[in-house]
Amino acid sequence: MTEPRPRRCGYIALLGPPNAGKSTLLNQVLKSKLAITSAKPQTTRNRIVGIHTDGTMQAVFLDTPGVHEAWTELNKAMVSRAEAAVSEADVTCWLGDMTAMARRIEAGHSALDDNDLRVAALLKKASCPVVFVANKVDVVPKELILPVIAAINEQLTPVASVPISALTGDGVAALLEELRSHLPESPLLYPEDEWAQVTERFLVAEIVREKIFHLTAQEVPYSTFVDVVRFDESERETRGLVRLYADVVVERGSQKGIVIGKGGEMLKRIGTLARKELQEVLGCRVYLELFVKVERDWTRTERGLRRVGFEA
Numbered sequence: 001m002t003e004p005r006p007r008r009c010g011y012i013a014l015l016g017p018p019n020a021g022k023s024t025l026l027n028q029v030l031k032s033k034l035a036i037t038s039a040k041p042q043t044t045r046n047r048i049v050g051i052h053t054d055g056t057m058q059a060v061f062l063d064t065p066g067v068h069e070a071w072t073e074l075n076k077a078m079v080s081r082a083e084a085a086v087s088e089a090d091v092t093c094w095l096g097d098m099t100a101m102a103r104r105i106e107a108g109h110s111a112l113d114d115n116d117l118r119v120a121a122l123l124k125k126a127s128c129p130v131v132f133v134a135n136k137v138d139v140v141p142k143e144l145i146l147p148v149i150a151a152i153n154e155q156l157t158p159v160a161s162v163p164i165s166a167l168t169g170d171g172v173a174a175l176l177e178e179l180r181s182h183l184p185e186s187p188l189l190y191p192e193d194e195w196a197q198v199t200e201r202f203l204v205a206e207i208v209r210e211k212i213f214h215l216t217a218q219e220v221p222y223s224t225f226v227d228v229v230r231f232d233e234s235e236r237e238t239r240g241l242v243r244l245y246a247d248v249v250v251e252r253g254s255q256k257g258i259v260i261g262k263g264g265e266m267l268k269r270i271g272t273l274a275r276k277e278l279q280e281v282l283g284c285r286v287y288l289e290l291f292v293k294v295e296r297d298w299t300r301t302e303r304g305l306r307r308v309g310f311e312a
């Protein structure tokens with residue numbers, strides 16, 4: 001009989017430009033949806049903790065907002081969240097969006113754009129090892145992977161480069177094995193069965209926000225936050241029903257009109273999609289009431305930022 005391998009435990013930051021697939025990777029590792037995702041950049045706003053535990057490791061993943069040039073107070077706070085996660089991590093995954101990188105190479109440009117260079121600059125200052133994760137290889141010609149890895153190596157020397165598809169799960173087992181080798185041997189950091197560190201209230205707000213990301217355009221998703229004002233579980237045991245009341249807060253009157261839509265149609269679509277998913281996530285029937293409100297320029301005020309969980 002072979003000796004069991006000692007358990008290694010630690011923190012892993014997922015860092016990268018917006019849209020690289022950080023949240024998709026987190027969900028793939030956890031085999032459930034913890035972090036919301038969308039085809040639009042800057043979907044994730046907060047640091048989200050997801051825990052993968054098996055017989056050989058406990059990997060505490062820190063999903064972070066995409067690193068980008070930040071103008072508003074909200075965006076600056078998002079980028080500092082990402083930086084802070086790296087400073088806590090035992091190892092950082094630098095996620096590259098291979099579709100974007102391959103496109104740039106094919107057009108004769110450098111594989112890395114300004115956001116990739118921002119990630120590189122941040123990682124050069126960090127002391128933890130970096131694993132480069134070449135994501136989205138399901139849709140990228142194989143011959144473009146090596147030139148991208150070469151361009152990454154010009155910036156810094158990762159301890160490894162691992163091609164994966166966060167969407168299909170290809171390469172994710174190999175990535176976990178690589179990450180394990182950079183974690184210290186240690187007792188568990190969290191109980192064996194704990195897989196996330198978010199409240200149901202946060203999940204509800206995020207799922208509604210995700211539908212807004214999917215259904216509205218331009219600046220609207222970026223100007224929206226969701227505040228669950230009442231989470232009524234009094235009938236959860238008896239009738240298998242949770243009643244949820246949430247404010248959808250936007251910055252301007254015109255945005256309120258868009259989120260509500262003609263005859264309330266848009267808000268209805270958002271509500272229906274969110275409710276369906278919430279019933280799965282909460283494992284019971286859900287009554288969901290959404291109310292749209294305006295808080296002028298909340299992305300630019302200290303008070304607004306505190307409302308979305310950022311201490312100014």
Ligand SMILES: Nc1nc2c(ncn2[C@@H]2O[C@H](COP(=O)(O)OP(=O)(O)OP(=O)(O)O)[C@@H](O)[C@H]2O)c(=O)[nH]1
Nearest residue numbers: 019020021022023024037038042043044066166167
């Ligand atoms: N084809 C393909 N698409 C992917 C893969 N991983 C992620 N995506 C898609 O890329 C988009 C962005 O994914 P997210 O996981 O939201 O990206 P993110 O890095 O968390 O983005 P931000 O939170 O905005 O920083 C979504 O449309 C995903 O479905 C992949 O491996 N292959």
Ligand SMILES: [Mg+2]
Nearest residue numbers: 022023043044
């Ligand atoms: Mg994300």
